[in-house]
Amino acid sequence: MIAELGSFSLMVALAVAMVLGTVPIIGAARGNAAWMALARPAARALFVLVVVAAACLVASFLRDDFSVVYVATNSTRALPLRYKVAAFWGGHEGSMLLWVLILSLWMFAVSLFSRHLPQQMVARILGVMGLIAVGFLLFILLTSSPFERLIPAAEEGRDLNPLLQDPGMVAHPPMLYMGYVGFSVAFAFAIGALLGGNLDATWARWSRPWTTVAWSFLTLGICLGSAWAYYTLGWGGWWFWDPVENASFMPWLAGTALMHSLAVTEKRGGFKVWTVLLAIFAFSLSLLGTFLVRSGVLTSVHAFANDPRRGVFILLFLAVVIGGSLALFAWRAPKVGLGERFELVSRETMLLTNNVLFLSAAGSVLLGTLYPLFLDSLGLAKISVGPPYFDVVFVPLMTPALFLMGIGPLARWKQANLPEIGVRLKWAFGVSIVTALVLPLALGRWSALAAFGLWLALWIFASSLVNLWSRLRPLSDGGLMARLGSLPRGYLGMLTAHVGVAVFITGVTLVKSYESEKDVQMDVGDTVAIGPYTFQFEGVSSGNRENYSYARGLFEVTRNGKVVRTMHPEKHKFVAQSEPMTVADIDTGFTRDLYVSLGEAVGPTSWIVRVYYKPFVDWIWGGCLVMAIGGALALSDRRYRLTRTADQPALDATLSAVSPA
């Protein structure tokens, strides 16, 4: 009965979404207040209905109801409780329900935090989101219901993919989807504004915090996915340019461009056309990502929904949503007009350059991801595009963007003065260059790549510091902390996120330049040296845990003859799966990771062993975390609270004077 209740709840949700997607939008066009007023209650009802459906699915998992196909394929009785809940999004059908659940959560949030938006705008935004919900609910009900019955019921389930039985996997999909789907809010704002023809600073001010939240979630989601790949796949890699990773990275790049473009639209009223287009792009790329992952058009470990029927449906949906919004854009954008004029040297120009670079980066990732598909469908060749392409394209595109990151925040709006900026940043520039040239020597081996990467990171860090210092002076009243506290949070958030980027680049550069790995066959008592460490293999023991059996290696790690620690990489063999899973043991440190994983047994006591020495690898994810914290800081800016007290028709002069970010 529970599964049927879930199905029924989704059907009612579909009906509600259909009403929400039509009535308020028509009401907004005709100025019918009663029709527009339907938007909020409908969005809330939709949320409640989808939550009921989701609860039904969770309940089916918890009750081990193997008469539900989805439960039978993604769970077993022995599955630990936390993974029974996470198995919700362990497969295709549940992932789609999670998508809708998060979409409705965002709609619910919009319905709560939109009290001071004009009624027409709320009606259009929630209406557009309602239409998106119609598409996804139809998709679930027609092709991918997680509530389908299996008759007769299975005795035992087929188990959740062991790779997914991991704490990182519990959190990664919800975070990622919060980001993906979060861009639907900015998208709905943009479509609503295009429909209403009111692309003004208020519109930008309202969509900005929503975009920032979504972006922060997406940053965390990608970060978790990368960390998960690092410690579960057993190859020590943190980014593979896999189509599925690219699918999440493209919206991130477009979303980053959008955040910066929104700043210009809010502060200067400029870039309106750009901003609208970027809002459409960010969400379109999220949808495209969903399509690429869910339809199985690209080879990938994730492509488990290889079913053309589903693919055709999502593609049609994509065509309607993206094609429709781009058509609307082509129709309405020419009338938007330009914002305020600005000089060639100004913050606007730099942000525009940033936009172009980020969009080019997203475009090149898209090209690299789809290139095999293009060639294949033209019958030209079967190829795959890997890291060499992406590395070659990415570094030249990102380098100027990173350099501008140091200058942009110091440049004035409208017209900046290059010599003046030069004077302010000469120390940051000099110090960062010298340090970057010397630092690699201290790390053992000079390399141009390391020096270059470090210089970019140090440059961002030093120029941010200069920027902050110029805002803190003079320290007359109250001292440092008081001054710091009085700075706008939006500004601090921006600096924090930029420093996060610097931390991230440091990690990437040092791992790329100084990591080492060894693949060796080891027998009991053998040693292998890597970096300043020596690993001695002490053998393998075996046993059983929760729902799998394991083989557990023992390694003694020494440095300069002293035992630093012991490490235990494992192999897990799950009952319902025959391929064993590799679980690396990682000793995480501030300046380096030690990473050991077991390969295959090649003799009674000898194993293939992989050891890695990864300097500063955790800075990669640390940097992402700092970026997300920056997003959260920006979100707590007081002007977002202030704007609730009054509907400001144009720029609030006093606010823009204190917060340039």
Added chain:
Amino acid sequence: MKKLAALRFLIPLAAFLVLSGFLFKGLWMDPHQVPSPLIDKPAPAFRLTQVADPGKSLSRDELLGKVWLLNVWASWCVSCREEHAVLVEFAKTGVVPIYGLDYQDTRDAALKWLGTLGNPYQASLFDQDGRVGIDYGVYGVPETYVIDKAGTIRYKQIGPITPEILHDTIVPLVRKLNA
């Protein structure tokens, strides 16, 4: 001029439409399918012992003169389990003899597998070190080859055989080759 300037707003839409065309085509292609360079080439020669009896061996040339299937399997292979049931059923029809190539396996595990799940094979070749597999360009188990009377590879199936593939591709091909 003004008309032309407005046209640039159509660029994103046009680009998207081209992209959707490719994506649509992509739906009907199999990204995993890589055409084998061995198609229409002579099947590589081998002489291997049989899984069931280390004393008996079998070579490619002994199979000349009939159309046969070479199915690469292993007891450690997960998707072979799924495919095996299909093969056992198919073997009963006697449309074409199936020979197995037990790839990088141990004899005990292989015999246990055949004992529990049934044996659709006329014989299974024991390719312990995987050399023959390499000659045939095996890069994932299971794979299946259709080999004609002259010993030429006519078709290669990568991944498990399904009843649809048997019905739509393999059986018609075997009938044609036997005609």
